[in-house]
Every structure is written in structure tokens, then in C-alpha cells.
Amino acid sequence: MKLKVLNLKQTLAILASSVAISAFAADDIPQITIDATKPGPTIDRDIYGQFAEHLGRGIYEGIWVGKDSEIENINGFRTDVIEALRDINVPLVRWPGGCFADEYRWRDGIGPRDERPVRVNTHWGGVEEDNAFGTHEFFELVELLGADAYVNGNLGTGNPREMAEWLEYMTGTSTSAVVEERRKNGRDEPWEVAYFGIGNEAWGCGGHMRPAYYADLYNHFATFLKTPRGSEPKFVASGGHTTDTSWTDTLSKNIQRQMAGISFHFYTLPTGEWDDKGESIGFAEEEWFATLWQTLRMDEFIRLNKKVLDKNDPEKKLGFYVDEWGTWYNPEEGREPGFLYQQNTLRDAVVAALNFNVFHQHADRVRMTNIAQMVNVLQAMILTEEDEMVLTPTYYVYDLYQVFQDATSLPVEVTNPASYRMGEKTLPGISVSAARGKDGQLYLSLVNLNPQRAQQVSVDVQGGEYRSAQGRVLTAEAMDARNTFDREPEVEPAQYRAEGEPGELKLELPPKSVIVVALGA
Known part of the structure; x- marks a missing residue:
């Protein structure tokens, strides 16, 4: 499947959002904890x-x-x-x-x-x-x-x-x-x-x-x-x-x-x-x-x-x-x-x-x-x-x-979750799932529901030391971005990578994005 890299405009938008996020203390960002020692049912x-x-x-x-x-x-x-x-x-x-x-x-x-x-x-x-x-x-x-x-x-x-x-x-x-x-x-x-x-x-x-x-x-x-x-x-x-x-x-x-x-x-x-x-x-x-x-x-x-x-x-x-x-x-x-x-x-x-x-x-x-x-x-x-x-x-x-x-689901806990509000209703700002794939890799999916604001999350895995995340991200500039017959596609996956230390691995989620990554040592 063809991959693309984020273009300059998209990258600048994400970086600008990341600067805004960095103003928050580390304790204020969502903390994702995956328990790799307690495998759940097969997906x-x-x-x-x-x-x-x-x-x-x-x-x-x-x-x-x-x-x-x-x-x-x-x-x-x-x-x-x-x-x-x-x-x-x-x-x-x-x-x-x-x-x-x-x-x-x-x-x-x-x-x-x-x-x-x-x-x-x-x-x-x-x-x-x-x-x-x-x-x-x-x-x-x-x-x-x-x-x-x-x-x-x-x-x-x-x-x-x-x-x-x-x-x-x-x-x-x-x-x-x-x-x-x-x-x-x-x-x-x-x-x-x-x-x-x-x-x-x-x-x-x-x-x-x-x-x-x-x-x-x-x-x-x-x-x-x-x-x-x-x-x-x-x-x-x-x-x-x-x-x-x-x-x-x-x-x-x-x-x-x-x-x-x-x-x-x-x-x-x-x-x-x-x-x-x-x-x-x-x-x-x-x-x-x-x-x-x-x-x-x-x-x-x-x-x-x-x-x-x-x-x-x-x-x-x-x-x-x-x-x-x-x-x-x-x-x-x-x-x-x-x-x-x-x-x-x-x-x-x-x-x-x-x-x-x-x-x-x-x-x-x-x-x-x-x-x-x-x-x-x-x-x-x-x-x-x-x-x-x-x-x-x-x-x-x-x-x-x-x-x-056919991956094996893993328990995930999100503490200090972000919220996405409109009027009297509130949605979780992020959605997360984790599993051990048939290939033995630990996979993590993340969705940023907010179309306006990027989000940083911290990832920790109990039962393993993971310092990197590599996979693909799906996002675009407009909420109704689409792929049509008369112009170049507006929505295609791009490569994604993040590095850090065990317990301190942080991922930047662009606004209105879907990310699936494999966690690595």
C-alpha cells in the first residue's frame, strides 16, 4: 500500500499544535497504560x-x-x-x-x-x-x-x-x-x-x-x-x-x-x-x-x-x-x-x-x-x-x-483523559486500543476526536520496555476531506514515528486523526 509523508503545511500545523500542548505540565496530558501481562480475548x-x-x-x-x-x-x-x-x-x-x-x-x-x-x-x-x-x-x-x-x-x-x-x-x-x-x-x-x-x-x-x-x-x-x-x-x-x-x-x-x-x-x-x-x-x-x-x-x-x-x-x-x-x-x-x-x-x-x-x-x-x-x-x-x-x-x-x-487484546487504562466538549455534551478527546498481534508485536491504535486541537499522550507498558512507536497516521486539513475522481486524493496514510524512554514515550496526535503504531524497544 502506498505511503506518503506529511506535506509541509500539515507538518507546520502539527508542530504549532504541539507547541501549544507543550505548555501543559506532563501531569496534565493523558497517560495511557497498557498491561501486557494480562492478555484478554482474541480480536x-x-x-x-x-x-x-x-x-x-x-x-x-x-x-x-x-x-x-x-x-x-x-x-x-x-x-x-x-x-x-x-x-x-x-x-x-x-x-x-x-x-x-x-x-x-x-x-x-x-x-x-x-x-x-x-x-x-x-x-x-x-x-x-x-x-x-x-x-x-x-x-x-x-x-x-x-x-x-x-x-x-x-x-x-x-x-x-x-x-x-x-x-x-x-x-x-x-x-x-x-x-x-x-x-x-x-x-x-x-x-x-x-x-x-x-x-x-x-x-x-x-x-x-x-x-x-x-x-x-x-x-x-x-x-x-x-x-x-x-x-x-x-x-x-x-x-x-x-x-x-x-x-x-x-x-x-x-x-x-x-x-x-x-x-x-x-x-x-x-x-x-x-x-x-x-x-x-x-x-x-x-x-x-x-x-x-x-x-x-x-x-x-x-x-x-x-x-x-x-x-x-x-x-x-x-x-x-x-x-x-x-x-x-x-x-x-x-x-x-x-x-x-x-x-x-x-x-x-x-x-x-x-x-x-x-x-x-x-x-x-x-x-x-x-x-x-x-x-x-x-x-x-x-x-x-x-x-x-x-x-x-x-x-x-x-x-x-x-x-x-486475530490479535490478543490487552487492557488499557487512560488516566487524566482529554475531553472534547460542545454545548452540554462531552466526548472523550481520545480513543485507544491495544493488542498483541499474531506476529508478536504490540500494537496501539489512537484516535484524536477533536478536529481543532492536537493532543499529546504519554504511553507506558507494564510488562515490557518500549521506547519507540512506528506506524501510520491518517489525517487531513478539512473535516470533510475526501478522495474523488476529479482531483488528487486528500486523505491517504502517512508514515509516523515517535521515540522516547520507557514510561516517558510521548506521541503527538494531530487534530482529527487516526494512528496505528507498533511499539518497539
Whole structure:
């Protein structure tokens, strides 16, 4: 991945802020203490999962262009997008939805493409869906990426037989009619399904159900979902949202069939209002603050649901899967509102990093998440326009945080934390997470939430002597800095290094920045 160094203007701004910071006594700056002697739960790589729904240009054009396209492709998949996603080590992809999943007829997406039926995508824009991208294409995608598959089944408009036959089609090894159909369609060996969702948002677009009714349906459908021994996926129940823990409580008490975890959805709306969510660019600091305040509610929601799970599942067998999360803004003017295309700025990068640090803190239960969505939809990694592609600020956060995949979390204490205030509300000035990577390195992530003020922090590690920090920083001059098709990128990682003495290692955090470093002796 290409690195850049901070330009002169950025460097001068950081130094000026650092001079202001140095006026404070050492006791006044935040003190970060990492206890390397007390390893915590593993930060599951699937926390960095992606989501690809049949929505707008998320799949068609964004990922799939077909073999005959003039856009360079690998068997119909955009070469540039595939290579970019490989670079961030995507561990998991969820498909086909989302709301789309509960109207999806899996048989529409198999067999010769020119014979597949056309349907209307009633959820997203009322456009025609030609089913060119179906089951075989999805598994080819995840194989190209080296990722695992999370398939969401149709409980809303489907039936148990339909769902059971789809799972058999994907995983079966016998000579049954369904498995032979898969072989006829070009796939001899079964695929591996890491996760299988039984419905989606049953409280909303998946059927507007009550928790108890959905629990009964889950038990009904799950009874017939069978795979060859050793190939059973982790089954996911459709859970709740925001502060409503009734779904988590009811499902963890009443689902009697196989269940690995309960899903949860939360989108960050700057205003907190669905009718007028806020804009993706051109916002004032008040909206920057409101966005970060809203996204940090994720910690509250996870804590509330963990409390319920700890009561009903003290052995921690169940995971809490945040399989839809991210920013959601007002539709861009001139675009189809149902396509959910939005610009992605430095603010989105900060939102992503804050959520990752929250997920790390709750790694005992949060074992899988999926940002919404991968390409051209909501808080995307990648935006495309015909044969062009740009990498978003959120993409670069996933790049920086790769080192935390399957790392061992470490306790972190922040004393004398800085505060970021606006009106009557207060946010922490910094967000921190630490872990021991699979490579043995000690990694530290830091986010400076304040868009106006740099911050100095002091780092001490119990159980080791660390004198340096080396990694990358993501920042820019404007709060809505972004990467577009018509000019040079405004947000890309830059090299970062700091040196000091054990117990006296100090790091300078530029305003509105995300930093990931390895600590060294």
C-alpha cells in the first residue's frame, strides 16, 4: 500500500499544535497504560467483515461487470476492486442482504445467466434485477478475496424447504438431486459457508415480527437446516437494534436449535433522525461532533446487550454480531435515493476507527461485524465511476487496522483523559486500543476526536520496555476531506514515528486523526 509523508503545511500545523500542548505540565496530558501481562480475548478477524447487498451499484458495476466488459476484469469481477480488497485482507463478506435477502429467491441466481429470470428489486430503487450475480458468483468472489462466506437466508418470503435446499446446494456432498444440480452448474466440490443468517431485521423489513414469533420461526426453519458432518456454519439469529434488548433476551432464552450468535444493527446518523440524517460533506463542527457522539452510542448498546447475554448465557457460547453498522447520510442530490450512494470523508474514517476500538473492548462477545457496505453504498471502502475507482478514507482505516485481526487484546487504562466538549455534551478527546498481534508485536491504535486541537499522550507498558512507536497516521486539513475522481486524493496514510524512554514515550496526535503504531524497544 502506498505511503506518503506529511506535506509541509500539515507538518507546520502539527508542530504549532504541539507547541501549544507543550505548555501543559506532563501531569496534565493523558497517560495511557497498557498491561501486557494480562492478555484478554482474541480480536476475531471477522470483526473486520464486509457487506455486499444487491443495492444500487454495490454489486453491479461496483464488483461485477461481466466477462465481456471493457473494464479490466477477472472472469467478470473488476480487477481493480478485487486487488484493492485483497490489500486490506477482507476476512468475511455478507450477502445477498440486508432487506434484499428476505425477498431473494436463490434459484433465480443459478444456471446459465442468459436464462435467469428478471425480478424487481422492490426494496432499493425498484430497479430490475437480472440475477447475473448469484450463488456461484458470490462464492467465486470470496475465493478471489481469500475471504469467508456469510450467507443470509430468506425467512421473510421464503419457506423452510427453500432455505434447506439452498444450504444443501451449497454444502452437500451426496448425489441428491439438489447437489447434482450444483455439479451440473459447474461446481463439483461443496463450498464452505462460515455463517448462515436465518432472516434479516425481523423487527423491520424482514417481517415486522415480535421477538417471540421470530424465535418460533427460527426454531422451525433451523430444524431443517442440515449439512454434512463437520461443515455446519455458524447460524445467526436476527436480533435487535439501539437500546431494545428484548430481542437479545427473548432469543437467548427461547431458541432451542443451533445458534452461534445474535445479530445487531446500528447506523450512525449525525442528527439521529431518519427524515433528515445530515449531509455527507459541507458540514460544520457541530455536525462533526454530533456524528461522533452518535457513533459512540455503540458502546452503550453493546454493554446493554452483553448484560442480558451474561445473564442468559454465562458460558459465553453466543456471539453478539454487529452485522450492519456505519454512517448513513441524506441522499446525494441528483442521484437515485434508493441507491444509498454517499461521499466518504475523514469523518467516516474517524467513525470507523472509533467503532473498531469499541469492538476490541468487547471482543469477548463481539466476534463478527459487517460494515455497510463494501462498494458504492453507504460507508463504502471503494467508490467507482465506470472504469475509475477511488479508495475512501474508511478503506484506509481498514488498511491500518489489519494488524488487529486475530490479535490478543490487552487492557488499557487512560488516566487524566482529554475531553472534547460542545454545548452540554462531552466526548472523550481520545480513543485507544491495544493488542498483541499474531506476529508478536504490540500494537496501539489512537484516535484524536477533536478536529481543532492536537493532543499529546504519554504511553507506558507494564510488562515490557518500549521506547519507540512506528506506524501510520491518517489525517487531513478539512473535516470533510475526501478522495474523488476529479482531483488528487486528500486523505491517504502517512508514515509516523515517535521515540522516547520507557514510561516517558510521548506521541503527538494531530487534530482529527487516526494512528496505528507498533511499539518497539
